[in-house]
Amino acid sequence: MSGNPQRKYRADYAVPAYLVDTVDLDFDIRDDHTTVRAVYAVRRNPESTATQQWQLDGREMRLVSVAIDDRELAENEYELRDDALLINNPPEQFTLTIENSIDPEHNLSLEGFYRSGDILCSQCEANGFSRITYFPDRPDVMARYTTRISADAKRYPVLLANGNCVDSGALDGGRHYAVFEDPFDKPCYLFAIVAGDLGMIRDSYTTGSGRNVDLRLYTEHGNEDQCDHAMASLKQAMAWDEDTYGLEYDLDSYVTVAVGSFNMGAMENKGLNVFNTACIFARADTATDADFALVRDVVAHEYFHNYTGNRVTCRDWFQLSLKEGLTVYREHQFAIDQGSPGVTRIRQVRTMREIQFPEDGGPRAHPVRPESYVEMNNFYTITVYEKGAEVIHMIAQMAGRDAFIEAVCHYLDKHDGQAVTIEDFAVAMEESTGLDLGQFRRWYAQAGTPRVRVATSFDDGQLALTLSQHTPATPGQSDKVDFDIPVEIALFDGEGQPAREPEVLRLTETQQTWTFDGFSTEPTVSALRGFTAPVRLEYEQSDAALARLMAHDSDPVCRWDAAQALYLKTLVADVAARRESAAPVEAPGLLFDAIATLLDDPPQDRELLAEMLTLPSEAMIGEQFDAIDVFAIDAARTALKQAIAHRFAARFESLADDHAARDAYAFNVEEAGRRRVFALALDYLAAIDAPGIAARAASLYDAADNMTDRMAALETLRDMDDPERDRVLDDFAQVWADYPLVMDKWLRLQAMTRRDDSVERVRTLLADERFDFTNPNRIRALLGGFARGNRPGFHRADGAGHALVADEILRLDALNPQLAAALAGILAPWRRHVASQADGMYAALERLSAAELSDNTREIVDAGLERSGAAA
The missing domain is CATH 1.10.390.10 (Neutral Protease Domain 2)
Incomplete structure (x- = not known):
C-alpha cells in the first residue's frame, strides 16, 4: 500500500547504469520458504553517466547476504529499502552475489514465485521478478540465464525453467535437482520457474529445416485429457508462423504449463509458457465453441511472441x-x-x-x-x-x-x-x-477514437465523396491533430452489383473529397470495408441503402455493419423516446423486410447469418448517446428482440429444427456455425416465451453431448420463472462440481440473469463454499459477469449493485490489486451515465477513495473521480 504513489513518465527514460551479461540462479525450495542465490556478471553501461549508486528492485523478501567478487559487503556499502537494494559506488566490472529468502506459500499476489494449487509457478511480467530476487527489473537489461532448482523429489517431481535442461539428478534426503540453460539474452520479465507433481502430454514438431522440437504440456494430474486441443493448436501455430513469416522455432523444446490461479490469460516466457487453465483446457463436454477458439488463439499468441516479444x-x-x-x-x-x-x-x-x-x-x-x-x-x-x-x-x-x-x-x-x-x-x-x-x-x-464523417453528392453521373475527421478531447489531450486514416470504399449499383472495385483512400487532412465518374444512377457507398481503421464512422445512409448493403455487400464486415446500422436506427430512436417518457418507437417495415430477405437468401457462412441476426449489444447502443440510460437501453433492445421474434417465430422454429445436432460434436467452421444459428433461434424464441420453449431447452440440456449445446440450453432458461430452470442449474452444479472452469460458467450465468434478485443471488454465491475468492477466474466469472454482463442488476435503482462491487473491491484489493483495479475501472466512467445511475457509481468511487488502497486501485479510482468531460 502506498500513500503517495509515484508516477513514471516516458520522457524520463534513462539507459540502465549497469548491464548484466549473465544471470545464474539457484532455487532451493523448502516447505516453509525458498532460498534464491543469484550471481550476476555486471559491467558499467558506457552510455550511462550514473556512477554513485546502482538500484536493484526487490519487494516482499528477506535479504540474507550481498557480495561483490566474493567479498560480503558491509552495511555502509549498500542501502536496503522496502522496494530496492542500492549498491554504493560499484566498480566498473564485477560479480554480484545475492542471497535472499522468499515465501511462495503465502504469496497471494500471483506475482513473482507463488503457489497455485499443488504447483509452484512464477509470473514476472511486468515487475514480478522483483518479488523473486533483487535485480534491475526493467526490460532493457537483457542477460543469459542459467537456473538450478532443487526440491523434494516426491512433492516436486517436475522441475522446469527457461531453455534446455542440461543437467539433473538425485540429491541426499530424497531431494533432486535440474539445471536449465537459456541460450538467448532475455529481460527478467521473461524468466519462468515451475515445480510440482504434474501430469503431462507430449508431442513433437518437425521444423522446415528438419529439426525435431520436443513439445510438452504439463497440468495437474487428471486434466491431461483436456489438453489435446491446445497441443494441436500449438502445432498449427508453429506451422503457420513458418509458412507465413518464415519463422522457425529456435529451441529444442517448447514447454507449456497450465495453472488454475493466474491473473493473465498466459505468459510467453522464453521456451516455458505459463498459462491460465482457461486458455488451455478444451474438451467437447467441458468447453464451448468459443472456448475452443480462445484456446487456439491464445496458444498461438504466446507462441508468436517467441519472435515478436522475446527475440525482439x-x-x-x-x-x-x-x-x-x-x-x-x-x-x-x-x-x-x-x-x-x-x-x-x-x-x-x-x-x-x-x-x-x-x-x-x-x-x-x-x-x-x-x-x-x-x-x-x-x-x-x-x-x-x-x-x-x-x-x-x-x-x-x-x-x-x-x-x-x-x-x-x-x-x-x-x-x-x-x-x-x-x-x-x-x-x-x-x-x-x-x-x-x-x-x-x-x-x-494521440488517445481517442477519431470520428470520420462521410458525405456524398451526385450530379451528372459523378459521385463526390467527402471524408472529414475529428477526434474529441481526451484527458490530458484537448487539442488533436489530423490522423493518417486509410478508409477502404467500394461502390454498388441499385441492384447491389459492384459498380467500382474496392479502393483505399488515405484521409490525411481535416477534410478531403474524391470524385468518381461514369454512373447512370447514384451508387451506394460501402465504406470502411473490413474495418480498415479503428474509427467511428458517421454516415447517414438511407434504410434502402443499408438494406441493399445488408443483402449484397461482398465484404462480410460491411454487410454485418449495415444490419447493425438498421437495428440501431430503431433502437436509438426508441431509447430517446423512452428517456423522454414518450411512446415507444416501433421498428419500420423495411427492417422486417430486410430480415426476411436475409432469411430467404442467407449467406453460405452460417456464423455470418447468426451475426447479422444478432442485435447490437447494450454497450454498442450506449455508445450512441452522450448519457447512457441502462434501463431505457435494456427496454428498447428487449422490445425490438421480441418484435422480431413475434414476426418470425415460425422461421426461428424452422431454423432451430434445421440446425439441431445430427452428429457427434466436432469443432470446425461448419459445425460451429450450425450451433451458433441453433442457439440464436432458441434465444429469440425464449424472448417471447414461445410455447414449449422451456421444455425444448431442458430436453436439449439432458441430451447434449457437448458444452456448447448445454450452455445454449442454460442461457435459454436463464431468465425464466420455470421449474426446469432450477432443475438444470442444480444438476449442472452437481455434475460439474469438480471442474472449476465449468463451474465458472455456472457462476457467470447466474450473475448475468436479468431477474430482480440478481444482486442477492451474487451475494449468496460469494458466500458459497464453492467460491474461491483467491482465484482470478472465479472473480472474473461472478463479479465480472455481474458488473459487465448484467447492467440492469449492476445499476439497480437502490444502489445495491454498486455497493456490492465496492464491497468486493475493498476485500480483493489487499489480495489481488490487479483484479481489484480492473473492477474499479467499471465504476470509473460514471460521467457517461444518466444522473440516477451515475450517482451510485460516484458514491462507490468516493467510498473506495476514502480507504487505504493499493497503487493499482488508487490510480483507477483517482482517475475516475478527477477526470471530467470525457465520453466513455
Missing part, C-alpha cells in the same frame, strides 16, 4: 504495444486463416467498438503508447493490445500483405536480441516498404 523485446514498458500490438495482429491473422474469415474479423471489430471505444473515451483514455503510469499492470489494456493491433493492421493494409510480412522479417533481423522502441519498429517498416509513416505515428501518440 521492448525497451521500456511504455513500449508495451511494440510486442503486444504486433503479436495480437499476428494472432488475428492466424485466427482469420483458421476459421470463418468474415466472422472472425467481425468479432475483432466488435471488441473494438464495445470495449476499446468506451475506454478510448473514458476517464482513463490513453494513447497506444502511454506517456505516464503509476502502476504498469493498469496499462495492460484493450487500447495497448487491440487498438495496437489495429494500428499494425493499417500498416499492413497500406503496404500490402507480402510487403508487410517482408518488413516484419526485416524488423526482426535488424533488432534481433535487442530491446527497442515503437519508433524503431516504424523506421523498419519505412525502410522495407517505402511507406512514409511520419504522420501515421500519431496513432501511437
Whole structure:
C-alpha cells in the first residue's frame, strides 16, 4: 500500500547504469520458504553517466547476504529499502552475489514465485521478478540465464525453467535437482520457474529445416485429457508462423504449463509458457465453441511472441504495444486463416467498438503508447493490445500483405536480441516498404477514437465523396491533430452489383473529397470495408441503402455493419423516446423486410447469418448517446428482440429444427456455425416465451453431448420463472462440481440473469463454499459477469449493485490489486451515465477513495473521480 504513489513518465527514460551479461540462479525450495542465490556478471553501461549508486528492485523478501567478487559487503556499502537494494559506488566490472529468502506459500499476489494449487509457478511480467530476487527489473537489461532448482523429489517431481535442461539428478534426503540453460539474452520479465507433481502430454514438431522440437504440456494430474486441443493448436501455430513469416522455432523444446490461479490469460516466457487453465483446457463436454477458439488463439499468441516479444523485446514498458500490438495482429491473422474469415474479423471489430471505444473515451483514455503510469499492470489494456493491433493492421493494409510480412522479417533481423522502441519498429517498416509513416505515428501518440464523417453528392453521373475527421478531447489531450486514416470504399449499383472495385483512400487532412465518374444512377457507398481503421464512422445512409448493403455487400464486415446500422436506427430512436417518457418507437417495415430477405437468401457462412441476426449489444447502443440510460437501453433492445421474434417465430422454429445436432460434436467452421444459428433461434424464441420453449431447452440440456449445446440450453432458461430452470442449474452444479472452469460458467450465468434478485443471488454465491475468492477466474466469472454482463442488476435503482462491487473491491484489493483495479475501472466512467445511475457509481468511487488502497486501485479510482468531460 502506498500513500503517495509515484508516477513514471516516458520522457524520463534513462539507459540502465549497469548491464548484466549473465544471470545464474539457484532455487532451493523448502516447505516453509525458498532460498534464491543469484550471481550476476555486471559491467558499467558506457552510455550511462550514473556512477554513485546502482538500484536493484526487490519487494516482499528477506535479504540474507550481498557480495561483490566474493567479498560480503558491509552495511555502509549498500542501502536496503522496502522496494530496492542500492549498491554504493560499484566498480566498473564485477560479480554480484545475492542471497535472499522468499515465501511462495503465502504469496497471494500471483506475482513473482507463488503457489497455485499443488504447483509452484512464477509470473514476472511486468515487475514480478522483483518479488523473486533483487535485480534491475526493467526490460532493457537483457542477460543469459542459467537456473538450478532443487526440491523434494516426491512433492516436486517436475522441475522446469527457461531453455534446455542440461543437467539433473538425485540429491541426499530424497531431494533432486535440474539445471536449465537459456541460450538467448532475455529481460527478467521473461524468466519462468515451475515445480510440482504434474501430469503431462507430449508431442513433437518437425521444423522446415528438419529439426525435431520436443513439445510438452504439463497440468495437474487428471486434466491431461483436456489438453489435446491446445497441443494441436500449438502445432498449427508453429506451422503457420513458418509458412507465413518464415519463422522457425529456435529451441529444442517448447514447454507449456497450465495453472488454475493466474491473473493473465498466459505468459510467453522464453521456451516455458505459463498459462491460465482457461486458455488451455478444451474438451467437447467441458468447453464451448468459443472456448475452443480462445484456446487456439491464445496458444498461438504466446507462441508468436517467441519472435515478436522475446527475440525482439521492448525497451521500456511504455513500449508495451511494440510486442503486444504486433503479436495480437499476428494472432488475428492466424485466427482469420483458421476459421470463418468474415466472422472472425467481425468479432475483432466488435471488441473494438464495445470495449476499446468506451475506454478510448473514458476517464482513463490513453494513447497506444502511454506517456505516464503509476502502476504498469493498469496499462495492460484493450487500447495497448487491440487498438495496437489495429494500428499494425493499417500498416499492413497500406503496404500490402507480402510487403508487410517482408518488413516484419526485416524488423526482426535488424533488432534481433535487442530491446527497442515503437519508433524503431516504424523506421523498419519505412525502410522495407517505402511507406512514409511520419504522420501515421500519431496513432501511437494521440488517445481517442477519431470520428470520420462521410458525405456524398451526385450530379451528372459523378459521385463526390467527402471524408472529414475529428477526434474529441481526451484527458490530458484537448487539442488533436489530423490522423493518417486509410478508409477502404467500394461502390454498388441499385441492384447491389459492384459498380467500382474496392479502393483505399488515405484521409490525411481535416477534410478531403474524391470524385468518381461514369454512373447512370447514384451508387451506394460501402465504406470502411473490413474495418480498415479503428474509427467511428458517421454516415447517414438511407434504410434502402443499408438494406441493399445488408443483402449484397461482398465484404462480410460491411454487410454485418449495415444490419447493425438498421437495428440501431430503431433502437436509438426508441431509447430517446423512452428517456423522454414518450411512446415507444416501433421498428419500420423495411427492417422486417430486410430480415426476411436475409432469411430467404442467407449467406453460405452460417456464423455470418447468426451475426447479422444478432442485435447490437447494450454497450454498442450506449455508445450512441452522450448519457447512457441502462434501463431505457435494456427496454428498447428487449422490445425490438421480441418484435422480431413475434414476426418470425415460425422461421426461428424452422431454423432451430434445421440446425439441431445430427452428429457427434466436432469443432470446425461448419459445425460451429450450425450451433451458433441453433442457439440464436432458441434465444429469440425464449424472448417471447414461445410455447414449449422451456421444455425444448431442458430436453436439449439432458441430451447434449457437448458444452456448447448445454450452455445454449442454460442461457435459454436463464431468465425464466420455470421449474426446469432450477432443475438444470442444480444438476449442472452437481455434475460439474469438480471442474472449476465449468463451474465458472455456472457462476457467470447466474450473475448475468436479468431477474430482480440478481444482486442477492451474487451475494449468496460469494458466500458459497464453492467460491474461491483467491482465484482470478472465479472473480472474473461472478463479479465480472455481474458488473459487465448484467447492467440492469449492476445499476439497480437502490444502489445495491454498486455497493456490492465496492464491497468486493475493498476485500480483493489487499489480495489481488490487479483484479481489484480492473473492477474499479467499471465504476470509473460514471460521467457517461444518466444522473440516477451515475450517482451510485460516484458514491462507490468516493467510498473506495476514502480507504487505504493499493497503487493499482488508487490510480483507477483517482482517475475516475478527477477526470471530467470525457465520453466513455
